[in-house]
Amino acid sequence: MSAQKRKALSIFVILIIVLGWFITIFGAGPIPAVKDKLQLGLDIEGGVYVVMEAKTDATGDSLKKLMEQTQAVIEQRVNQMGLSEPIVTIEGQKRIRVELPGADNADEAIKQIGRTAQLQFFLADGTKMLDGSMVKNASITTDKQNGGYAVSLEFNKEGTEAFAQATQKALSGAVTPSMGDVNARAIAIVLDNQIISAPVVNSVIQNGQAIITGGNGGFSQADATNLSALIRGGSLPVALEEVNTSTQSATIGYNAFERSVIAGIIAIGLIILIMLAFYGIMGIAASIALLLYVILVLWAMALMGTVLTLPGIGGFILSVGMAVDANVLIFTRIREEIGSGKSVRVAVHTGFRRALNTIIDSHCTTIIASIVLYQLGTGSVKGFAITLLLGIIASLLTATVVTQLFLTLSSESKHWSAKKYYGMNEDNTPKRSIKRQFHFVKHRKIYYCIVATVLIVGLGVGGIRGYNYGIDFTGGTMMQFNMGKQVELSKVEESLKAVGIHASELVYSGENNSGVIIKTMASLENESRNQLIEQFNKDFGITEKNVVAVEQFGPSVGKDLRSNAIKAVVISCIAMLIYIIFRFEWKFGVAAIAGVVIDALTVIALYGLFHITINNPFIAGLLTVVGFSTNDTIVIFDRIRENLGLMKKSQLEELIDYSINETLTRSIMTSSTVLIVMIPMFILASDSIREFMLPLFIGVVVGTMSSIFTCSPIYFELSQLSGGPKYKGKTSKKSH
Known part of the structure; x- marks a missing residue:
């Protein structure tokens, strides 16, 4: 493509971005603003969802046909309720999930739908x-x-x-x-x-x-x-039993939504500032790509009819942080090419080409984790997975097309092609870099001991004391009330005892402690929940309108969550192992999966050690950790693989250390960026998003550390045992 055409295309892209943002925010003619186009989840819009399980021994095609018939009958019923866009889906094999935006009474919703209604x-x-x-x-x-x-x-x-x-x-x-x-x-x-x-x-x-x-x-x-x-409404072909119910107040949900949007805007702003500060003109190109990236993801969600949930917003903002990774990989390569003596124009072209395989390999592993998460997750976890998946795909597109377009233009400019704009001195040395060379492989046994200690202590404490499972894992009920003022928890306990309910957890919530959250390990049916509301009406003068949120989980739901969590990790690991063996070799694959297993166990150990609640968001966090950890490891392994053909006379220990040091700035930058975008979410977002962010926060730190200190040394051990690496002795045009 000629320079003239590139200039015209870049102007067109900028116009698209400006117009796209205007339409996204304000709409234009028949095109509504994206906020009016997006479907909001029940945790934002408010409403009721009910999950019901079929009581049948049918299997295979018979079960599938039975559930499809049941779904059709329930859809007929809920369409008569006059609510906007009710959703009825088959969840797993034997469950029906009914989402009713705008409904505010789970008991009435269940009666309308009919649990066993024949x-x-x-x-x-x-x-x-x-x-x-x-x-x-x-x-x-x-x-x-x-x-x-x-x-x-x-x-x-x-x-x-x-x-x-x-x-x-x-x-x-x-x-x-x-x-x-x-x-x-x-x-x-x-x-x-x-x-x-x-x-x-x-x-x-x-x-x-x-x-x-x-x-x-x-x-x-x-x-x-x-x-x-x-x-x-017709006849349900099979009896159904309520296993999971949730009622969410629209006011609470929308307030959380507004705070999450503000957190997202702050996060995007922080990313742009970091890119500009550390990468100069390359940061400008990355920022332009990021602005287009946000539009693409939002409109992809709107056009696909994806339901936007609070955890989904968390997934989107996390993907913004990870989107930087592709740009950082490219920028690191460009600086290396300038450092080897190439002109800026040639360095930009070569840097993109050399970074492309690494970007694809590292992002594909996260895509694998997202797909598995979507297939095995439920409700909010699916929302988290789909936004993360869309974000990763969009980041690949914008980084490899838009960033490349603007950097190619700047590298061809007489003024903007100066090395100082790319973070390099005129003598081809980087302005900012980690000059010290660290010896990671030499001290590997120290890292092994630290990891082993954390695992033994954490898993031991968790096993002896017992893990702090949430009610979605154990089964139980959560009810949140707006009491209108602070009431003594002892009086709330008396009301609970009056109706025979034992609370496993009773805490204040809301501003000025005007609300209470009640959690029980027993799964309370509608009748018990209604009795409690009547008792609260008698004791505190509140009604059903004061019920902010209700979640009810049958014991079978928790069993399935645990089962799906194990399946998700195992399937992800197998899929990644196959991919890495196909793209690299078996030693790289085994080392990467060993790191993933260690990361997952470390997160579980820390949850056991500090008695943090393990719940549905924990699964999403764990799977994202698996993807992120492998992403970081793949980048280092890709550099090791490349250097195996370049540094033929080097000892393997020296080569691995050199490769890790080459990618160390990128590892720190990517991980720091992801952690930085989480900070506004922790401060401003709701508790439900914080539940997603916590395992991610832990996992990003653990994953980055393991890719450097664990996976690469394990690859070294495997290579020593098997008689040396597969790629040793290959030639390359690049020289050191």
Whole structure:
């Protein structure tokens, strides 16, 4: 591409960025602002989600078909509730997740959906004649005979025949009533073992169409609408049991959302300042790429219909920090090329080419972790994974295309191609660099001892004392109330005892301790939760409106979370091992996975040592640590692999140390950047995001340390045992 075309393209990119940001913030004509386009999660918008588990022994295709039928029936029901964009999804193999934005009462939502709701039609003697699957439609109509409203029924072919037989038997006079007050000539419509209507049959109905009237005066519009919705909901083909419920106040969620957005803006600002301070004109190119990156990720989420959750925002901001990594790799290579005596223009071209493979290899491992996390995660973890995945892909695109475009332009400029703008002196030495050469392999046994001590102490303490599992792992209930003022926790405990509830944790929340959070190890059903609300109403004068959030986890949910966490780590490690062996060799793969396992165990050990709560966000944090750790290790291994062909006369220990020292500035810069963007999240964001950030914070530090102090020495040990590295002796045009 000619310089003239590059200039035109760069102007076009800048215009796209400016226009893109304007539309993103304000919208333009038929295009809404991105905030109006994005779907907000229940933790932001407020609402209820319910997870229900099918009680069935079906497996394979039978189970799949059963769950799809159940999903369709529930979708019919929730669509009658008048809420905006309800979501019904199959989660795992036997679970249905129902998200109801705008709903504020989990108990009412469950009643509307029906945990075991099976619609059936009985004769007065209890004989079942047909079920809800045979109902084609039910709608509200006017009752011309009695006034008011009536309900019109329409049956499918099978239902038409069954209903004709039912009406014929009801009129025969041979039916002996056994269902309470049900008339001998009536057909009782039963939902979840509750009679919702028992219309009396006046004639045999053979055309598959019937009218249910409400007697003199007919039904009210509300009653007719409710009855038709219940019948139209159909029959669930399998009984369902509530295993997980959450209610989130919109006010609390939106406040957390606003704080998270502010934290994100601050984080992006910090990244730009760091890039400008450390990389000069290269930092300007990276900042332009970053501004485009943010637009791409936000609009990709909006167009894909991705639900934006608070943890998803955390994943997005973390990906902003990791997006810097690709640029830092490129900038490090460019400086090295200038240092070897090349002109700035040639250095930019060569630096990009040499960095490309490293960027792809290091980012692919994080992509693998994100995909596994998305497949095995649930709810908020999926939101975290998808934003992280989109962010990584966007960072690859912007760093390798946009950054390259602007750096190529600057390197061809007479004024901006001066070495000082690239952080280099005229004698080709870097202005800022770590001049000391560290001997990492020589002292490897010291690092082994430190890691072993942390693992033995942490895992030992955790094993003896027991890990601090959250209720999502153990099963249980969390209820958060806005009490309106600070109340004594001892009085709250008395209220709990009055309804037979034991709190495993009882703490204040909100401004001026005006709220309380109650956690129980027992999974409280709707009835128990309603009893507690009634007791609080009696003791403190609060109602359902004071319930800020409710989360309920059945014991089976915790079991699955633990199982999925183990599966996720194992599958990620296997996938990464295969990728690294394919791209490098087996010794690199084994060393990298050994580092990943050590990192994961170290995070678990620290959680055990300091008794930090292990919960659903912990899984996301652990998987991201796996990806980030491998990302850092791959960069060092890529340099070792390259130097194996360049430093043929060097001892392996010297070569590994040299490779680590070459990439040390990049490792420190990338890790520091990721940690820096987490700081605003810790200070400003909500507790749910902090739960995601904590294992990431620990993991970034642990992962960076292990890639330098553990993985590379392990590779050295394996090479010594196997008779030397595979790549030794290869030639290269580069010289030292």
